[in-house]
Amino acid sequence: MRYFVAFLFLLLSTSFYGQETTLKRVSGTISSANTMLPLSNVNIINMNKAKGTITDSKGFFEIEATLNDTLHITSIGFQSLRVRVTNDWIKNGTTRIQLTEKAIALEEVVIKRYELTGYLEVDSKLIPEKENYRYSISGLPEGYEVGENSPNAFSRVVSSIFNPADMLYNFFGNKPKELKKLKDMKKDDTVRNLLETKYDRETIALLLGVEKKDIAEILQHCSYSDSFIQTANDLQILDAISQCYEEYRVLKKK
Structure with a gap:
């Protein structure tokens, strides 16, 4: 009993x-x-x-x-x-x-105009142009983005890839579950549509368990340009981190 x-x-x-x-x-x-x-x-x-x-x-x-x-x-x-x-x-x-509603203080925005001359050959040199490139590295499915806002990016790419003590190596090695969760998020249409409209990095930071500023540092170690880091929406940032993680896995196997 x-x-x-x-x-x-x-x-x-x-x-x-x-x-x-x-x-x-x-x-x-x-x-x-x-x-x-x-x-x-x-x-x-x-x-x-x-x-x-x-x-x-x-x-x-x-x-x-x-x-x-x-x-x-x-x-x-x-x-x-x-x-x-x-x-x-x-x-x-x-x-x-x-x-609860946010209390948002609007800041003054100053719009500067370009002093154009009317001559195309001259004016084309006055307008700033940002060019970003992607370097292709043998053995990796994707390249690395660099540009005028990312000085010495190519040398950073090589050093980060072959330095096992790099912050990127340690980060990805310690967070496989969180990174898998990022990949799973891309499969949900509602989540994808939300991230396409967000630029605050809040959701991605929460999922990875990091500070917002750390996301920029991670992408810099993946050699994405500053202009991409500052202007990309959260879905693009999600894709960039996922891609960088896949490249890390390739390097780890090799």
């Missing part, structure tokens, strides 16, 4: 644990903390599952999640928010979330 009770307790515990970790769909309604009105087109990304969705016209959303997953919620003009999926949320099936 004693063994039967112990077996029954073990069975119930296993069943309960299985229910907690089973993938479920949780839902919620997102509204403005100031007006209490529902917010449409709010982006929600499950940082653990690399899945995304958006709210409808009533602020409603539904997304796949398990216990303790983190949802990253963003909307233009509002403070981003991270929410953890709790037991109560899973049991109730839905929850209410409020976003």
Whole structure:
């Protein structure tokens, strides 16, 4: 009898644990903390599952999640928010979330005009031109971008590739799961569409567990030009880091 009770307790515990970790769909309604009105087109990304969705016209959303997953919620003009999926949320099936508006101070923008002469041959030399190139390296599927904003880039490429103590080597070697998550994100249309419109590096930094400034340093070690790092959207940055990681794996095998 004693063994039967112990077996029954073990069975119930296993069943309960299985229910907690089973993938479920949780839902919620997102509204403005100031007006209490529902917010449409709010982006929600499950940082653990690399899945995304958006709210409808009533602020409603539904997304796949398990216990303790983190949802990253963003909307233009509002403070981003991270929410953890709790037991109560899973049991109730839905929850209410409020976003706070950002206080944005607009800075003065000065637009400078070019002093053109009207002569094409002269004016073409007055307008700054940024040229970026990609060097091809034998053994790698892709090249490395350099340009006038990336001095001595080619020598940096060679030194970074053949220096095993390089920051890039250490970073990629320590974060294989996070980098795989970046690749999985590209498969989700909602996440891709979101990253195409973002330039703040916030989502990518959270996924990799690094500071925003570290992303620029990573891309510099991959020899991307400063102009690319500053102007690319988050999806392009995601592709660049993923490509650099694949090149790192090739070098590691060799």
